[in-house]
Amino acid sequence: MDFQNSPVFPRICVGPARALYVGPGLRLDPHLNLATTIAVSLDGGFELRTHGPESGWSEWTSHPVAVIPSQTLHHLRGDGPMAFLYLDPLGDGRVALDAATLEAGRMRLAREARTIGLRAAFDAFGLPARRTRDARIARVVLEIERRPHDFDHAHDAAALACLSPSRFRARFADEVGLPFTRYRLWRRMAVVMRTVAAGRSLTQAAHAAGFASSAHLSAAFRRMFGLSARDLLSTGVSIDLSDDAIDVDGRPDADTPVPAA
Numbered sequence: 001m002d003f004q005n006s007p008v009f010p011r012i013c014v015g016p017a018r019a020l021y022v023g024p025g026l027r028l029d030p031h032l033n034l035a036t037t038i039a040v041s042l043d044g045g046f047e048l049r050t051h052g053p054e055s056g057w058s059e060w061t062s063h064p065v066a067v068i069p070s071q072t073l074h075h076l077r078g079d080g081p082m083a084f085l086y087l088d089p090l091g092d093g094r095v096a097l098d099a100a101t102l103e104a105g106r107m108r109l110a111r112e113a114r115t116i117g118l119r120a121a122f123d124a125f126g127l128p129a130r131r132t133r134d135a136r137i138a139r140v141v142l143e144i145e146r147r148p149h150d151f152d153h154a155h156d157a158a159a160l161a162c163l164s165p166s167r168f169r170a171r172f173a174d175e176v177g178l179p180f181t182r183y184r185l186w187r188r189m190a191v192v193m194r195t196v197a198a199g200r201s202l203t204q205a206a207h208a209a210g211f212a213s214s215a216h217l218s219a220a221f222r223r224m225f226g227l228s229a230r231d232l233l234s235t236g237v238s239i240d241l242s243d244d245a246i247d248v249d250g251r252p253d254a255d256t257p258v259p260a261a
Contacts, residue, residue, distance in 0.1 A: 008042060008081040010237040013118035014193045014244045016145055017088035017186070020118050022109075023237065025078035028226030034178060034186045036092065037068045038085040038102070038125060039076060042110045046078030065106040067097055070178060076226075083109050085121055089178045089186065090141060092127055101126055118243040136161040137175045148187035149210030154180050185220065190244070192217065192229065197239035202229055 010023025019035075025046065039046065047060045051073040060077075068074055070089060105125035109116060122128075140157045143150075151157050157180060158168035172180045188209040195205035206217035221229045 008113045010235045011240060012193060012237055013121070013240040013242070014190055014197075015118045016244065017090060017141075017190075018092070018118060018122065018243075019086040019190070019193075020121050021082075021084040021086075022113055022116070022121075023081065023235070025080055025082045026227055026232070026235075027079070028076055029222065030073060030075040031226035032071060032073045032223055033068055033086075034070055034182050034224055035086040035089055036070045037087070038065065038083075038097070038105070039063070039068060039078075040065045040083040040085070040106050040109050041078055042081040042083060042106075042113050044080045046076055046080075046082065048074060048076050050074045065102045067102070071182070081113065083113065083121070085125065087127070089183055090176050092122075097125060117240070134171065134175050136163060137172055140172070141176075144184060144187050148184060148191055149208065151184055152210070185224075189221070189224065192221075193239055194241060194244065196229075196233065197241055202233070205229075 008023055010021070013020040013022075017035075022042075030051070039048070041064050045062050045064045047062055048066055048068070049058045049060045050068075051057050057075075102125070105121075108124040109121060112120070116124075140161050143157075143160060154169060155165045157172075158165045161168050161171075163171060169180060172183070176183055178186070188211070191209035192202075192205040195208045196202065200208070202217065203214040206212075206214045209217070211217040211220065218228050218230065221227075221232075225232070
């Protein structure tokens with residue numbers, strides 16, 4: 001894809017546990033998404049196939065818009081302009097989106113692709129921010145938002161939630177829809193984007209996010225998104241942090257204590 005001649009220049013909008021990419025198709029390698037993803041063609045369509053542990057790869061199918069559930073190994077081919085909405089595993093991950101809602105959201109993104117922001121993109125699909133039902137898990141999620149580079153061990157988070165490690169893992173996975181370690185990895189990627197947006201190097205971003213090295217970050221990034229962070233940045237992608245605040249609608253406010261369970 002010739003990025004210089006693309007009708008939509010690549011940009012990323014980062015928010016609390018949500019993210020948006022708008023830009024040219026990136027010829028992604030097969031990858032395992034952590035957040036449920038809405039893939040949107042802004043002009044035409046794209047091809048998608050998924051991999052099951054027993055069934056193997058499915059046949060290629062064509063779509064103008066598709067929902068890819070979290071933790072799904074998939075391969076996507078789309079050379080035209082695309083948008084990817086990465087849903088908040090805590091609040092959005094289990095929301096059912098019907099065909100009419102998906103098409104209405106796709107049409108709005110196609111019209112406003114050059115300027116649409118994170119909140120407007122999610123509003124287009126009827127996805128207002130939501131709160132967690134369990135105050136203990138909310139307390140942990142708030143701390144992950146504040147310092148996702150910490151919590152190397154689940155027992156630290158379990159202690160914060162006043163739960164045993166085994167009970168915490170089960171409760172967290174049930175509430176969030178992802179294992180704790182995978183959710184923490186998702187939030188660490190937000191730290192990478194924030195650090196790069198501040199003008200720091202990928203090596204500095206890797207250390208800020210708690211990765212052992214830039215190579216560790218590169219491998220994790222490729223597994224999650226289908227290309228390396230360096231390849232993404234080479235497109236000239238801009239990073240918008242305007243919606244990146246912990247107290248965005250419905251998420252825990254940094255100054256508001258989470259009630260005890």
